[in-house]
Amino acid sequence: MTLAIDATGLVKEYDDVRALDGLDLSVESGEFFGLLGPNGAGKTTFINILVGLVRKTGGEVRVFGDDVEDDYRAVRDSIGLAPQEFNVDRFFSIREVLMHKAGYHGVSDEERKRRADEALELVGIYDKRNTRFDWLSGGMKRRLLLARAIVTEPDLLILDEPTAGVDVQLRHDLWGIINRLNDEGTTILLTTHYIEEAERLCDRVAIMDSGRKVTVATPEELMERGTDTITVELRDPPATAPAIEREVEGLEEVTIDGSRLVARANAGGRVAPGLLSALEKRGHEALDLEISRTSLEEIFVELTEGQRGGNQSGTDEGPDDEARIAGETSR
Numbered sequence: 001m002t003l004a005i006d007a008t009g010l011v012k013e014y015d016d017v018r019a020l021d022g023l024d025l026s027v028e029s030g031e032f033f034g035l036l037g038p039n040g041a042g043k044t045t046f047i048n049i050l051v052g053l054v055r056k057t058g059g060e061v062r063v064f065g066d067d068v069e070d071d072y073r074a075v076r077d078s079i080g081l082a083p084q085e086f087n088v089d090r091f092f093s094i095r096e097v098l099m100h101k102a103g104y105h106g107v108s109d110e111e112r113k114r115r116a117d118e119a120l121e122l123v124g125i126y127d128k129r130n131t132r133f134d135w136l137s138g139g140m141k142r143r144l145l146l147a148r149a150i151v152t153e154p155d156l157l158i159l160d161e162p163t164a165g166v167d168v169q170l171r172h173d174l175w176g177i178i179n180r181l182n183d184e185g186t187t188i189l190l191t192t193h194y195i196e197e198a199e200r201l202c203d204r205v206a207i208m209d210s211g212r213k214v215t216v217a218t219p220e221e222l223m224e225r226g227t228d229t230i231t232v233e234l235r236d237p238p239a240t241a242p243a244i245e246r247e248v249e250g251l252e253e254v255t256i257d258g259s260r261l262v263a264r265a266n267a268g269g270r271v272a273p274g275l276l277s278a279l280e281k282r283g284h285e286a287l288d289l290e291i292s293r294t295s296l297e298e299i300f301v302e303l304t305e306g307q308r309g310g311n312q313s314g315t316d317e318g319p320d321d322e323a324r325i326a327g328e329t330s331r
């Protein structure tokens with residue numbers, strides 16, 4: 001099957017900044033693919049190369065088999081982009097904005113009216129169709145960007161932080177709409193700083209840092225790479241930790257903290273039963289057990305810190321206390 005996106009050795013230099021440093025990335029047709037990375041990782045540069053807004057310095061990238069430079073018309077027609085920044089013509093009603101967009105892609109007069117209305121209905125702002133962009137609320141503006149991206153009925157929908165700064169309700173609404181489009185066969189490329197968003201929506205995620213791909217995996221695979229903590233409350237805790245690491249597969253480290261035994265393990269849920277039976281064999285009675293799982297956010301920080309020597313990343317919390325990716329600054 002033709003890949004939706006196929007990038008090899010992609011390089012972009014802006015004067016002395018190497019924004020993309022030999023990026024290899026492929027996205028399958030029909031996939032819901034997440035692109036994660038701290039500020040400045042090169043995500044927007046990559047997207048801008050795909051849609052022809054930025055010229056690559058080197059390497060190759062194809063969209064549904066078409067070269068982004070040699071076959072730019074075909075590529076442009078197959079992509080719908082909802083960008084991070086609001087770049088909408090402010091002098092027309094939003095219905096006209098959508099019709100102009102469809103017209104630009106060669107859609108007939110009658111058809112573009114139908115598509116504009118359908119897109120506005122889908123994102124829930126049809127009643128605002130005669131309003132100018134400037135008069136929409138912030139959330140409605142985000143909805144409009146999505147409507148404009150889908151009015152050309154693209155095979156590849158690119159969403160550059162589509163839910164940045166929106167409230168939880170709207171975020172859930174947008175997720176629902178995007179998921180439906182994906183179910184109907186649209187390939188989705190999503191960049192986000194919200195880990196929860198990536199976990200919930202994406203089939204696979206690529207983590208980028210400093211213009212390169214750090215890893216590609218399903219969110220579940222990434223979670224498995226994390227180290228979980230299992231805490232067991234014991235009736236008669238021993239003074240020193242029992243040496244049971246070798247007896248239980250996946251168990252990495254055992255320590256004693258007062259009446260509690262604290263174990264570090266890969267995939268804590270799988271290790272816990274073996275840990276309990278090893279303790280029982282030694283005559284230790286467990287009173288309570290708790291497993292705290294590593295979050296995708298912690299794994300992300302570990303992966304990107306590893307790349308840069310651990311001196312730039314940190315974690316922030318979002319406006320509504322959702323986990324956000326390291327390195328994000330306020331927008």
Ligand SMILES: Nc1ncnc2c1ncn2[C@@H]1O[C@H](COP(=O)(O)OP(=O)(O)OP(=O)(O)O)[C@@H](O)[C@H]1O
Nearest residue numbers: 014017018019037038039040041042043044045046
């Ligand atoms: N037009 C430009 N001229 C010069 N440097 C640029 C330009 N656009 C981007 N850069 C630089 O390229 C690097 C990658 O930026 P890019 O916007 O692609 O990152 P990003 O991963 O999208 O970040 P964010 O999460 O903040 O959106 C950064 O160092 C940035 O400063």
